[in-house]
Amino acid sequence: MKIYSVLQIGEYHINHCEDFLITKKIGSNKILCAVMDGCSTAMESQFASALFGKILRKISIEKGYEELYETSHVDSLEDELKAVLKELFKEIIVLKNHLMLDEKELLTTVILLLYDMKTDKGIILSIGDGLICIDGKITEFERDNKPDYLAYHLKENFDDWYNNQTQKIFFNQMKNVSIATDGISSFTAVKKTSHNEKIDPINYLLIDTDNIDSEEMLSQKLKKLEHYYGLKPTDDLAVIRINKYIIGTITARTVGK
Secondary structure: OEEEEEEEOOOOOOOOOOEEEEEEEEOOOEEEEEEEEEOOOOOOHHHHHHHHHHHHHHHHHHHHHHHHHOOOOOOOHHHHHHHHHHHHHHHHHHHHHHOOOOHHHOOEEEEEEEEEOOOOEEEEEEEOOEEEEEOOEEEEEOOOOOOOOHHHHOOOOHHHHHHOOOOEEEEEOOOEEEEEOHHHHOEEEOOOOOOOOOOOHHHHHHOOOOOOOOOOHHHHHHHHHHHOOOEEEOOOEEEEEEEOOOOOOOOOOOOOO
16 A cells, blocks of 8 residues: 655745645554645635644544553544544644634644555545545535635534534545545646647546556656646645555546546
8 A cells, every 4th residue: 555645836826835734644553644725815824734734643643642552442433533533623722722813824624534454444524625536436525615614613512513514435445545635626737838638637646547656656747747738736735645556457547527
């Protein structure tokens, strides 16, 4: 199994990349992945996405230590994801109060992926906009660029809020799973090319297996999209892709949006 990730500032952004990503093991068998997209019209949105990522990293480390000493751990994978989110909720509230942060300083989308390597099962939860690809099937969450940010709900009861989350996908026996911020849908032509070849950037980044043996596969693909096809994302982009293909035996599938 290989995990690839890439983070790139959008062509229309100047000062900061407002997206963020993390990949962190929880104990010996589980992996937590997350991509965040800060709200461009909020305050210092790169701070919000990075803050959420740093807190999730901290929670993953703590959960890993807990697993070492709790031999009777029987929670389902969704229960574990819910526990991670509950801790994130608590930490954000504490930091908001401690640092006297405005709600507009905490606006970021979050897509969480929790995968159990032992059982080969996973769950993905999207809080806000973004895109998920599981074995060639693409699911895009979009609310007219008005995401329902987690920070809007910090005063609510966590369990009530969680029970209302519908942007949730379960998977098992996966071969190729990706999560991406909505920048993946923002590719546009930024320069002319000497050929008329066309390409679907979503397919190319999330499904195509070119350079799959390289740890820098996604970075290499972004460079080819820019320098050969003349395409770049206008919005910031964060992508994490987990692949279990046997190298050399799989060819890319063509999947429409």
